[in-house]
Amino acid sequence: MTIRVLGVILGMLLLASCSQLMSHNTGKNSVSSSLVNFLYPDNDARIEHQPQIPLLRLPVTVGLAFVPAANQYQNPLSKNQQQELLSKVKQAFVGRDFIGRIEIIPSTYLQPGGGFTNLEQVARLYDVEVMALVSYDQLSQSTENNAALLYWTIVGMYLIPGNENQVQTFVDTAVFDVASRKLMFRAPGLSKVADTSSAVRLDENLSRQSSEGFALAVDDMIVNLNDELDQFKTRVKEEKVARVEHKAGYSGGAAGGVSLLLLTMVWWRRRLMTY
Template sequence: MESKTVSHTPRFIAFALLVLVLVFLLTGCVSGFDRRRHEASSVVQFLYPGKDQPYIQPQIPTLRLPLRVGVAFVPAGAAPERASAAPSRISEAQKAGLLRGIAQQFKELPFVQSIEIVPATYLRPGGGFANLDQLRALMGIDVVALVAYDQAQNTGDTAWSLAYWTIVGAYVVPGQKNDTSTLLETVVYDLSSRSLLFRAPGTNTTDGHSTPIRTSEQLRADSAASLAAAAKDMTANLAQELELFKVRVKEEPQNYRVEHKPGYTGGGALDGSFAALLALFAAAALLRSRR
């Protein structure tokens, strides 16, 4: 009998190639999304876009009550950078919702006459105070609240990512660690004096895990959630800063001048403490007369 010897070499090579292709494909899948993402808009870049920009000396703000306030999102970056940047994860609807929340807080102040939400198209990247002066002329606002944000997202492999080699693992094992850090800031400027009245920050850090297949989707969700949490934090800080601002205006007349616009409404009002003092006085006088 003649024994046939079959060579296994070609099969082995074919199998090795197949594994290699799968590894490459899998690696491609795994690393096919952004591992780092950074998106920001800056008040400083917006107000002082060029290095040769002359320093603007702020004056003592004169607040002419009641105030008309504008609320706006600072446009991100300078124009050429923005064109090449990836599309923003923060939608216009999210920004509008945030501005409405800030506007609501200002509405509750007794010395604020009106709040205008400034449309995104009214501010140019790097527009500076010249752009704000245009807004002042166009919308008749006295004070502007500029909202800026900075969001960074990182994603990395954990030890569980070894499971991706099984292909099925890439679909079911959440081996990606995602971090999202968000900083929101509202900066309030008096337009005529170009001076900073106050600022209120809000921060949030969100951590999570996802499968590599769902990482992009998860990062988008984390971005929205982190923005909402930072907005909540900023809202609380803003309320606190507004209260402090009211106190500062009263207690630091050297730093804030206050005038009233003609046609204001006057109120004849006696406060509770004065009424109580009078009541005490009356009671004491009555007691004395009965003796």
Template sequence: MLVRLTLVLASMFMLASCSSFMSQNVQQATQSSSLVNYLYPNPEDRAQHSAEIPVLALPVNVGLAFVPSDNWSGSGLHNQQKMALLDKVKASFSQHKYINRIEVIPDTYLKGGEGFSTLEQVARLYDVDVMALVSYDQVSKTYENKAAFLYLTIVGMYLIEGNENTVQTFVDTAVFDVKSRKMLFRAPGLSKLEESTTAINIAQTLSQKSQQGFESAFSDMITNLDAELGQFEKRVKEEKVAKVVSRNGSGSSISVSLLLIFGLLLVLRKPIKSGSR
């Protein structure tokens, strides 16, 4: 009896040691789209700087698009999901009166090339002045942890593996004036999700957390984007980050508010025709 008990305890110790060893086994997957690599495929161009001040014709036409992915995976964003997320970004732009029209552009139009030359071609195709480019970086890690435990059955002892899943997501919207190639502003968003699961449910859990990570990061990014859009008018006036003109070509460096007030005055001064009784 003592010998049998000793063998059982020794088996438990060996399996526990195996579990501890396996806890160091880490699997990592990354999916990303790099704004810098896309706009500056030649590293030497990244050091160039232009002192040109952007000139924006208000109200501006804006294009929204994802930067093409570097290493898309099956658990990544699909086209339908990308368009749904871009619609949320579009709603943020639509709240501001200095925005005229917003076009949601599939990233397939950007996959044909790289750099600002491709961006300018897409902008001409959609007749937009400003491009808002969304890039992302998501890292999924799975490692076997000490949640692994021994399960005693009639025929022996089994090791039930536990796994810790961490999904970290970063998204960023950078807004560029196409003509001057200057970035007007940017808004980041972050998300970190964790969940334990059994080994058999890893793929399903990671897929769910991947989608939730993008949703959460986009919510954070849109909050920051709303703030940046609200501050842009102030920055134009105080920091001289851009000159604004009316869309018909008149005007000079004036504020967004003055243009809106001028338009309102024109409407109020228009004579009202009396109708027949």
């Protein structure tokens, strides 16, 4: 075998190994989980659905879960990532006087197209009265540009084209009263992550941008979720969007604490007057 032939063979092997580092994932790719498709898998389900005014027994118990992906084999979030993001969402509910126990529920308990029947089954399993469902839509775009990289090999110079990568993420948390099937409020979140890199390791770059995009979108959503939780408490009082009852032992938050303090003071005053 001549040196020239050997050089050509080695060059082909090097080019093949380099091509394996490059992604064929250019163009547009999207992943999503649809709240509408989960709750209303067919037209009949949408027609039959007639939500009622919810009855909230304070403090309410809340379940948090991601809506299952349309294609479970293309789920962009691992179980650990879902757990981490839902833990951040949970903090928006913590510390509010009208909310009691909060459960993070794995999305594996929710089936694509499961509808309210599936939602009610999960609520019974975790003994929660309200479900906060997080859905998402993420679009990844990668286009070639002039930011190419030159790689030297033993047979010469190899050109690897660069790419402009952009990931846009939308998340939405919809809060339902399970018993009445009533949507009480929802909160959106948006993010946009972009960078320029070589086509080498493109899949890894897009994966990193995807994770970053979800984290930023959830952070944006939590700001809106806090606002919606505050406004909902006011709407219950002023607009009567829900009926309210108190569970045994519930004091009603700060107002209840003040009332208890006043009653205690009156009791001590009466007792002192008896001496």
